Amino acid sequence: MSTPHDYAHANAEHFRNQLFDLLRIPSISAYTKTHADQVRAAAEWLATDLRAAGLSAVEVIPTPGHPVVYAEWMGAGENAPTLLIYGHYDVQPADKVKDKWTSEPFEPEIRDGILYARGSSDDKGQAFIHVKAVESYLKTVGKLPVNVKFILEGEEEVGSPNLQPFIAANVEKLKADVCVISDSGMPTLDQPAVITSVRGLTYMEIHVWGPALDLHSGQYGGVVHNPALALVQILSKMHNPDNSVAVPGFYDDVLPLTPADREALARTEIPEAVIRRDSGVPALWGEPSYNNRERTGARPTFEINGLYSGHIEEGAKTVLPARAMAKVSCRLVANQESLRIYELVRDYVASITPPTVHSEVKLLNRGEPATIPIDNPAIQAAARAYAKSWGGQPPLFLREGGSIPVVADFQHYLNIPVVMMGYGLNNDGAHGPDEHYVVEMFHRGIDTAITFLDEVSRL
Amino acid sequence: MSTPHDYAHANAEHFRNQLFDLLRIPSISAYTKTHADQVRAAAEWLATDLRAAGLSAVEVIPTPGHPVVYAEWMGAGENAPTLLIYGHYDVQPADKVKDKWTSEPFEPEIRDGILYARGSSDDKGQAFIHVKAVESYLKTVGKLPVNVKFILEGEEEVGSPNLQPFIAANVEKLKADVCVISDSGMPTLDQPAVITSVRGLTYMEIHVWGPALDLHSGQYGGVVHNPALALVQILSKMHNPDNSVAVPGFYDDVLPLTPADREALARTEIPEAVIRRDSGVPALWGEPSYNNRERTGARPTFEINGLYSGHIEEGAKTVLPARAMAKVSCRLVANQESLRIYELVRDYVASITPPTVHSEVKLLNRGEPATIPIDNPAIQAAARAYAKSWGGQPPLFLREGGSIPVVADFQHYLNIPVVMMGYGLNNDGAHGPDEHYVVEMFHRGIDTAITFLDEVSRL
Numbered sequence: 077m078s079t080p081h082d083y084a085h086a087n088a089e090h091f092r093n094q095l096f097d098l099l100r101i102p103s104i105s106a107y108t109k110t111h112a113d114q115v116r117a118a119a120e121w122l123a124t125d126l127r128a129a130g131l132s133a134v135e136v137i138p139t140p141g142h143p144v145v146y147a148e149w150m151g152a153g154e155n156a157p158t159l160l161i162y163g164h165y166d167v168q169p170a171d172k173v174k175d176k177w178t179s180e181p182f183e184p185e186i187r188d189g190i191l192y193a194r195g196s197s198d199d200k201g202q203a204f205i206h207v208k209a210v211e212s213y214l215k216t217v218g219k220l221p222v223n224v225k226f227i228l229e230g231e232e233e234v235g236s237p238n239l240q241p242f243i244a245a246n247v248e249k250l251k252a253d254v255c256v257i258s259d260s261g262m263p264t265l266d267q268p269a270v271i272t273s274v275r276g277l278t279y280m281e282i283h284v285w286g287p288a289l290d291l292h293s294g295q296y297g298g299v300v301h302n303p304a305l306a307l308v309q310i311l312s313k314m315h316n317p318d319n320s321v322a323v324p325g326f327y328d329d330v331l332p333l334t335p336a337d338r339e340a341l342a343r344t345e346i347p348e349a350v351i352r353r354d355s356g357v358p359a360l361w362g363e364p365s366y367n368n369r370e371r372t373g374a375r376p377t378f379e380i381n382g383l384y385s386g387h388i389e390e391g392a393k394t395v396l397p398a399r400a401m402a403k404v405s406c407r408l409v410a411n412q413e414s415l416r417i418y419e420l421v422r423d424y425v426a427s428i429t430p431p432t433v434h435s436e437v438k439l440l441n442r443g444e445p446a447t448i449p450i451d452n453p454a455i456q457a458a459a460r461a462y463a464k465s466w467g468g469q470p471p472l473f474l475r476e477g478g479s480i481p482v483v484a485d486f487q488h489y490l491n492i493p494v495v496m497m498g499y500g501l502n503n504d505g506a507h508g509p510d511e512h513y514v515v516e517m518f519h520r521g522i523d524t525a526i527t528f529l530d531e532v533s534r535l
Numbered sequence: 536m537s538t539p540h541d542y543a544h545a546n547a548e549h550f551r552n553q554l555f556d557l558l559r560i561p562s563i564s565a566y567t568k569t570h571a572d573q574v575r576a577a578a579e580w581l582a583t584d585l586r587a588a589g590l591s592a593v594e595v596i597p598t599p600g601h602p603v604v605y606a607e608w609m610g611a612g613e614n615a616p617t618l619l620i621y622g623h624y625d626v627q628p629a630d631k632v633k634d635k636w637t638s639e640p641f642e643p644e645i646r647d648g649i650l651y652a653r654g655s656s657d658d659k660g661q662a663f664i665h666v667k668a669v670e671s672y673l674k675t676v677g678k679l680p681v682n683v684k685f686i687l688e689g690e691e692e693v694g695s696p697n698l699q700p701f702i703a704a705n706v707e708k709l710k711a712d713v714c715v716i717s718d719s720g721m722p723t724l725d726q727p728a729v730i731t732s733v734r735g736l737t738y739m740e741i742h743v744w745g746p747a748l749d750l751h752s753g754q755y756g757g758v759v760h761n762p763a764l765a766l767v768q769i770l771s772k773m774h775n776p777d778n779s780v781a782v783p784g785f786y787d788d789v790l791p792l793t794p795a796d797r798e799a800l801a802r803t804e805i806p807e808a809v810i811r812r813d814s815g816v817p818a819l820w821g822e823p824s825y826n827n828r829e830r831t832g833a834r835p836t837f838e839i840n841g842l843y844s845g846h847i848e849e850g851a852k853t854v855l856p857a858r859a860m861a862k863v864s865c866r867l868v869a870n871q872e873s874l875r876i877y878e879l880v881r882d883y884v885a886s887i888t889p890p891t892v893h894s895e896v897k898l899l900n901r902g903e904p905a906t907i908p909i910d911n912p913a914i915q916a917a918a919r920a921y922a923k924s925w926g927g928q929p930p931l932f933l934r935e936g937g938s939i940p941v942v943a944d945f946q947h948y949l950n951i952p953v954v955m956m957g958y959g960l961n962n963d964g965a966h967g968p969d970e971h972y973v974v975e976m977f978h979r980g981i982d983t984a985i986t987f988l989d990e991v992s993r994l
Contacts, residue, residue, distance in 0.1 A: 108850075168854075169852060175749070234850055287815050289815070289967045290968065291814055293838045293866070294935070296936070297866050298821050298831045298836045298866070299821045301818075304839035305838075308767050308842075355746045355747065355750055356746050356748070357746050363757070377756040377757045380845070381845050382847045382852070382854075386842065389628070390567070390568075392899040393627060393840060393862075394840060397839075403851070403852075405752060407756050407757070431817060431818045432816065432817065432818045433817070440850075441851050477751075478753025478853075506751045507751045510748070
C-alpha cells in the first residue's frame, strides 16, 4: 500500500493546479461592498475540496461578516488527541497597475520555481497544505492517526472581527488538544522556524478636520490651521527622539525582557544586511537599545499605514483641505491589551489636538498578543516533524512581528497550546506587490504536515 | 440711440445664457491627458463670441500647453490709450461625488440669485464681463473710447507655465498702457475692492521613500523607518512654534511692513467672526504678531495641499508603505522670488531627511508676487468706475492672499500698471465644492467695465 507521502508526491502537480484555482478567486475581505461574493466563493471552493478529501460535517457557516469554513474527521476515537487546524482563505487587496505587480495578482504564475499570486504565501498556499496532508492520509491509510477539526476563516486580513465571538459561541464544537496554524515564515528555505509569540494589533483611523469645505489656500492660507498640517503635527508627536512610542502609558503593560529572553533572541538576530537586502531600505531604524529581532518581535510599535488629504492627483491644485486622515496601527506584545492601547492613543490624540481643529480616533479592529513556551510538548512535536522533513535541520524558535489574533483567542477560550509552523519566507512580499511563495515549500509543507499528524498522535 | 448700459441691461438674460454655455465646458487645465480637448473647446467658444462682439484679429494661439485666446479692437487711434484685458478660461478640477457638490459642477444652476458652477467666480464669470462690456459698447456706440486687447489664457489654474514665455515673445503685440484683470473678490456685495498686491506661489511635491516595495508592517515594523512617518517628521519641521515658516532664509527677501502699511492694513482687517463663519473653522490660526489681513495678504505661507501614502481605501491594510508624498505650496510676498524659495525648501528638506529614507522635492510651478501703488492713476480710474456703479461706494484697496502670477509678468515685460478689479466674493468657494457667483455681480460688473473704458479714455 502506498503511503500518504507517496500519494502527496504522486499528486504534486494536481495539488498545485488546485491551489492555482483557489488563488484565482479574489477573496479580498476588506472590500465588503464589492467582493463579498468572491470571499464566499473561496469558502465554498474549500468546502467542496474538504468533502472530496474525505472530511465530514463540512459547513460554510455564516457570520455577520464573511463565513467560516468548518470540517472534521473524528474517526480516531475518543482516546486519540484532537488537532484543530486553523487557516484563512481571505487575502489583502491587490491591484496590478496601482501596486505595480509584475503579473496579475489573481492569475497565479510560476517563474523560476516561485509562485506569484496574492494569497500564495498569506495564507491560501499555507492553509491548503493541511487539507492536502489530510487527503493524502485518508486516500491511502483510510484513516488519520488523530481526530482533526478544520476552521478556515475569511476575515483574518481585516482583523477577524467575527472570529472571537464564533469561538466563544462554539467552544464545544472546537474542543481540541492542540491547535496548529501555518501562517508564518522561516528565515531561509533551509531553516524552518516555529513561532513562539505573535504581536497583537490595534488598528485605528485618525481624522482631523477644521473648515466646513475645502478652502482656497491663497484666501485662507495664514489664518486657518491646515488640517493636513495639524494631522502631521499630531503624528509627529507619536514617537520620542529614541523612536520609542510617545503615547503616555503605552509601555505600562509590556512584560520586560529577561536576560534569558534577550540571550535567546540574540541567537536569532537578523543581520542588518539581510533586512536591507530584503526590504531595500538605505539604513535601518528603530529603538537603539534593542536588537533587530527584539524590535520586530518583542517590542510594540506605532506605524502609519496610510495618509490622505486634499489633492493627490495630477497637477497643482492650491487647495487648503478641509480634512486629513491617517490609518495607523500599533503592534502589541505581551501583556498589552488592544482595547487599552486604543484608549491611550485616543486620549493622547485628544490631548494634543489644538483648538484650531477637530479630531477623532476610530478603532477599526484589534487583536491580542500571545506567547507559547518553547518546552510545550506540542511545540516539540512540531520541531520533530520539521526536522524529519528538512533533512534533520531543527527549527528555530522565533518571535513573530506580525499578528495572528486568533492565537490568543484559542489560548483563552479553548485553553490549548497553539503551534505556529509556517512555510512562508520573510521576503515573500505578504501584503505587498508580487506576493510569492516557493513552490518547494508547498510540497515540503505537505510532507511536514503529514508527519505532524503522526507526532501529535504520540502526545 | 441706446447706451452701452442700456444694451447690457436689455441683454441680461442672453448674457447669462451665454455664460452658462461657457461654464458647461469642463476646461480643467490640470487634466492635460483627459481634458485638453475641453480646454481647447472653451478657447474656441470664446474666440467665436469675441468675433461676434465685434473684435478683430481674433486668434486661438497654440502654446506647448493649452492655447491663448487673443483679440483686439484698435479703432480708437494711436493717441488713445490701449487697455489690455486679461482673464483665464480654465478651471480647477471638480467632481460632484468625490468633492460633495450639491449640483453638477459643469451644469450651471441658479438658486436664490446665486449661480453654482465650477468657474462661475474663478474666472469665466469674471473674464466674460469684459467681453460683454466691449460688445455692449460696440453694438451701440459703434466704437470704443480706447483701444482694447484681450488675452485669455487656459493655464492659470496650473500656474501659467506657458504664459510668461508668450508675453516675453509678444511684447509688441501686447503693448498697452493699462492692464485690467477681474479675477478677485470683494468683502461683501456692497463693498467693492481693488487689489493692490497679490502673493506669489511656489508649488512643490515632496517625495519620501525607503523600502523597494510596500512591506508587511508586522514583519518590518520597528526596524524600518516608515516613509509616511519620515514625511510627517519632515513636514512637522516646516513651521516654528509661532507658526512662522522654519525654512532657513525663507523671510530674507520679505519687504518689512512699514508703520503706514500696517495702518492701512488695519483699516481693512477681517474680523475673526467673519473668517470663522465663512470657513467653518473652530478657531483661527497664524502668526500671533500679525493681524488677519496681514497674515493672508502681507505674509508668506507654507501650506500642505495634499498628502498621500499607503492604504487609504476601505478597511485595515497593515502595510508599511514604500513611499509617501505631499503636495505643498508657499504663498509669497514682495520681494520673495519663487525659484529661490523652491531652492530653499529643497535644500532644507534635504538637510532634515534622515539617512533611513530618501527624499526629493520637485518644483511643479511658480509665480512671482506683485504690488501696485494705490496712487497710480489707473487704480484711481478703477476706483471711480466702481463708485459710479456701486451707488457712490468707493472701493477698498486690498492685499490679496491668492496668486495671479501674470500681474508680475505684465509689470515686468510690458512695464504697465495692472488694475485688479474683481467681482467675486471671498466665500465664493473658488477651488472648492459648490463654487458660486452672485448673479447680480455679473451684471454690475458689466456696467462697471463699461464705465471703466470711459475712465481709461481720460487717463
